[in-house]
Amino acid sequence: MERPRVLIVGGGFAGVECARALEHGLPAREAEITLVTPNNYQLYLPLLPHVAAGVLTPQSIAPSLRRILRRTRIVPGGVIGIDAASKVCVVRLITGETTDVHYDRLVLTPGSVTRSFDIPGLSEHARGMKTLAEAAYVRDHVISQLDIAAASSDAAERAARLQFVVVGGGYAGTETVAYLQRLTNAAAKRYPRLDPAQIKWHLIDIAPKLMPELGDRLGGKAMALLRRRGTDVSLGVSVAEVTADTVRFTDDRLLPCHTLIWTAGVAASPLIGTLGAETVRGRLAVASNLTVPGMPEVLACGDAAAVPDLTKEAGAVCPPTAQHAQRQGKHAARNIIAGLRNAPLTPYRHKDLGLVVDLGGTDAVSKPVGIELSSLPAQIVARGYHLMALRTGTARFRTTANWCINATAGDDFVRIGFLARQPATLRDFERTDVYLTPEDVHKRLAARQTG
CATH class of the missing domain: 3.50.50.100 (FAD/NAD(P)-binding domain)
Known part of the structure; x- marks a missing residue:
């Protein structure tokens, strides 16, 4: 019997955590797992300022998906359109070509773009x-x-x-x-x-x-x-x-x-606007069990989804943070597994563990579990949290080594000539102009069927 196809859109915190949890929770015979992402790494966004300042190398905060995932099929591209009725995603590969990927269960974690x-x-x-x-x-x-x-x-x-x-x-x-x-x-x-x-x-x-x-x-x-x-x-x-x-x-x-x-600030991926589904301040409206209303085979989480925050007053949604995205990704996997096994789905509930802000050197402010810290104690908490959140031992080792090298050897001021002769805009980097309208998706699928 053909295995159910689970398709995950996006290789950020939520998408990768979902794929990891599915690999651990589902034997290979129970489902085929596919992840669509334009990058072959999971970017740890909170440490981007460290890369911009040269404190960390890019490899330190971008562990390879090949190290994190063992049997997930990785499609190098981005989903630019979805036909939920036909259970098809239109994928634009990194070559510029487009292809259709079919699914039985879909997890939308396309993340966000700069607002x-x-x-x-x-x-x-x-x-x-x-x-x-x-x-x-x-x-x-x-x-x-x-x-x-x-x-x-x-x-x-x-x-x-x-x-x-x-x-x-x-x-x-x-x-x-x-x-x-x-x-x-x-x-x-x-x-x-x-x-x-x-x-x-x-x-x-x-x-x-x-x-x-x-x-x-x-x-x-x-x-x-x-x-x-x-x-x-x-x-x-x-x-x-x-x-x-x-x-x-x-x-x-x-x-x-x-x-x-x-x-x-950030805004939900433009992919959300192509679905024609209900949104909450631009984020896709979902139930507490992460399913999209009217689309029982589709779950959504992370920055692009307005997930109800059951730890707060009615109507509150979880903030678009890495902490929530990681935990929502794991919970989405649990509910995918439950759905495949005809078990009830459970609501997502997580209390925020706090916030950390690294200001360089020994300077930081942190608020773990409501405790206010500053200076060196806050920095220890901040960097300890970042190390735990990185998904591979190699990334943790590289990050720690880079911090130590920078603390002892100081900064360097070398330019690598990246895009030196070409202006780089937000649109260029974040690919916000490639998405299809629902009508475009329907026309594409109709042309495929008649051709």
Whole structure:
């Protein structure tokens, strides 16, 4: 008898955890497991600022899926359309070709993309911090600004090259500005023609507080630390316009600047918008057992799904964090197994274990299980959590070794020439313009049947 086909869309935290749990919970004879993902690694997103600053190598936070998964079939591409009635996903392979993949059970974990707004110039001139390639590009870009400034005899250009703006006062933005500022401050000692006082980092956010989830005390400590390092933190402010060499803020300040790093939140993968299903603030609405209403063979979890948070008041949904995505992926696997064995599905319930924010060196703020920590104790908790969350021993060893090397040998300021001659936009890195409409999917399948 043909084995049921379980198809997982997305190789992030939720998708990989689901595949791992299915491999452990289902004998090979019970199901065929397929994972569709454009990358052959699982990216550990919280440590991207470390890669951008050169503290960690890219391999440290991107363990190979071949090390994590043993018998899951990996399809190198991305799902760009779904026909739930026919149980078919349209996959765009990394070669650019498209193919149809059939399923009996579908787990949607396509993750999220950088949330952007209709701000003039933003899509052309902003850089993101959502993918491994973006982190590598940002590092090259920042170091190139120092090199250009050091070689320039134009005082105005030199000043503009040494202004850096990070938008987004959440964890990603705060850690990005903290790590990259440490990098440029250390680099200034190697550039005798640069005045370190001219190197200026700006962190802006429309919200009235920095990382409000941490509470006033820890959020205030993080902001005070950044300001002591020289970061200009502006709250209640956003970007009004971006050009190749300026950034205009909503308070009418005009800053000569060649670097805008955009970390102002995330939005569900555009794939969700192609389903024609109910959404909650852009995320796919699901039941507490992770099934999609009206599609009993489809489960969804992670950043792209609005999973009810049963530990809070009615109507609350789980935040799009790595912690929830990993646990939801495991729970989705349990419910897939239950469904295949005609057992009842169970609701997802998990209480958040806390938050960690690594600000570089011995500086951090953390709130594990409600306990507020700062400085070295918080850093120990933060890095211990990251090591536990990495999925292979090789990745843990590389990460620990890189941290130790950086602590003893210091930073380096080498550019690798990544996309040096080509502008890199959010759309280029995150592939947000490849998705099909439901009508496109139906036409494609009809053409296949008649052809």
